[in-house]
Amino acid sequence: MLLLGVLLLAGLTFLPTLTFDLVYDDHWTILANGFLREPGDLPLLLGPQAHARHVPDAFRPTLVAFDMASYQLLGVEPWRHHATSVLLHVGVVALVAAWLRGLRAPPALWGGAAALFGVMAIHAEAVAVVSFHEDLLAAGLGLAAAAAQGFERGLQEAVAALLQSPYFLYQVEIGEPDPDDPSRRRLTSYELATRMSFFLLDTVPDAELLDEAEADLLADADGIRAAAWRLLERPQARDTLGEIFGEAWRLRELEALPKDPSTFPQWSPELAGAMRQETLSLIDDITWERDADFLEVFTADYTFVDVRLGFHYGLPDAAQLPDAPTRVELGGLDGRGGVFGHAGFLARLAHVSSTSPTLRGKFVLENILCRTVPPPPPGVVTDLPVAEDDATMRERLEAHVVDPSCAGCHSMMDPIGFGLESYDGIGRFRTTDNGSPIDASAQLDGQPFEGAAQLGALVAQSPQTPSCLVRNIYRHATGHIETEGEEVAIEAIEEAFVESGHRMQDLLVEIVASPAFRVVAEPQ
Incomplete structure (x- = not known):
């Protein structure tokens, strides 16, 4: 029994x-290969033609022979x-x-x-x-x-x-020949469902998505969009988007970020965690609560802080704030506005005991505008000269770039970072550096600014910003740097993102609906 x-x-x-x-x-192996349908074709199983039509390490002649017998006996x-x-x-x-x-x-x-x-x-x-x-x-x-x-x-x-x-x-992606272009491979419906689910929810496909794959409802862009919108309604989508920006903007590093305790005794993992949550809360509010223009992340005149971060910023009503992130209006406080005024952004792009206009400017160029900053020439000394008693960080950097081998790169990065010198190495507002008044005048692409809010306004106006945002998320979705052959598809995604009013949810849907999201490389 x-x-x-x-x-x-x-x-x-x-x-x-x-x-x-x-x-x-x-x-289907037999149906898709007309030259392997009769018993007399069995010798072809080991021939180069049959082998070339299959992934070499997945080519199993005995299985094909079984399928051939099944075709003959069962139809x-x-x-x-x-x-x-x-x-x-x-x-x-x-x-x-x-x-x-x-x-x-x-x-x-x-x-x-x-x-x-x-x-x-x-x-x-x-x-x-x-x-x-x-x-x-x-x-x-x-x-x-x-x-x-x-x-x-x-x-x-x-x-x-x-x-x-x-x-x-591992997430297995072998693919199948693309019926519209046999020279390339595309993900199968199940592989596409898996890639979609991990990109949008960071988990395996649910039963409904598997059913949609089985019914071939993911065969066209409309079906994929419908499935993607359904997935975005699940709570995990919020956490997954937070993880995407946690990686892209390196927010994950904050709690483990080292700071000199003699210079910044206030620094702690708890404070760093509040800083990380500030940025994630802003992203969550713009994307999910209001479905607003995502470029507002650079210009928002409000933020989300708890009582700990409220005291860190010197907010007048900090004692009344709860332990959870709460929306507060900035009203131009200390020139803050958008993510460039967040303490987490400013602290991570700083040294252990000082600020770093170079790191801050480099991040804006590379991660927000997708511009290339060349590495230092071989053998160049990157250490700043010993500071005079009252020399500011700006003065030390300006003395450093007198060297022609340093001027090329620093002239790209430092003029942006100088505009954020009013915020110290853990994001607090200040008016002096090393006892001397701070000069926070700066420029981006020849346009002057001073402070985080003004930098955010310039970045939000740049056509490179939405383009870079699309590319960064596309790279996360596909797991590789885009190739020349993907440019047309990426431009189409960018156009759709702009037409949507820079809605992040629309961008996520358009990425998974793009033909480029389904293409997979030939197995090696």
Whole structure:
């Protein structure tokens, strides 16, 4: 009875596959390759033509031979092919059970092990991943160890084997030939669903998204957009966007940022955490609460602070603030405005005991405007000269760039960073540096500014800003730096982003709906 129950479980688990169509690693192999349909074609299985049409390390002639036999005996009806697979699977489960019983495993062990084997995937469409053949073999070896060495040891071996499987550890993207352009590969519906879900939610696809992939509803841009909008309604989307900017703007580094305790005794991981949350709260408010123009992140005359950060900024009503981030109006306080006035931005782009106009200017150029700042020439001395008793950071840098080998790069970065010198190495407002008055006059592309709010206004007006924002998020979504062949697609995404009024949610949807999001490189 135990064996019968296990076999029924193995069969019933996969009965829904009888309603599925043929997929890329099943009988479809024969249908897509007309030159492999007759028994007389068997010699071609090892020929260069067949091998060239498949991923070399996934080319399995024995599997194709089985599909050919199935095609000859059962025809092209998908349910017949799937039914054969289910019956074969039940047979294999029976063999596994007999094997473990032959090793004199107790009924609880061989029954449970065979049941576990029986419910694991036999079809790619059942779990939206590629074949688990190697994983099942590894699990089987672990179960054999359970019978030979004891249940606890064997279970350890089985779990270790599964956890080391590439299908468990990695997001597999092999793709399939693009029907519109056979010279390139595109993600399968299941691979696309997985990439979408990890990009938007940082987790595996849910059941509804898998159903949409199975029904081929992700085959066109409209279907992808509909699925993406649904995913963005889930709470995880907010956290995932925060993680994207936590990486792009390096907010993750704040709590571990070292500061000189003699210079900045107020610095602590708790204060740093409040700084990080300030920026994330602004992003959350603009994107999710109000669905507003995202460029407001550079110009907002308000921010989100808790009581700790309120005292850090010297807000008049800081004592009345709660422990959670709360919106407060800045009203031009200390020239702050937008993310450039956030203490987290200013503290991270500073040295251990001083400010760094160079780091601040470099970040604006490279991360906000996507401009290239060349590295220092080989052998150049990057240390600043020893400060005079009353020399400001600006005066030290201006003396440093007298050297022609330093002037080229610093003349790009420092004029921007000088405009933020009114904020010290942990983002507090100040009027003097080393006892001398601060000169915070600066310029960006020849336009003068002073302070965070004025810099944010100039950045928000630059056409390079939305373009750079699109590129940074596109790189995160696809996991690579864009190539020349992707420029047309990226320009289309940028155009849609501008037309939407720079709505971040629209940008996320347009990225996943872009044909470039679905393209995958040829396997190596």
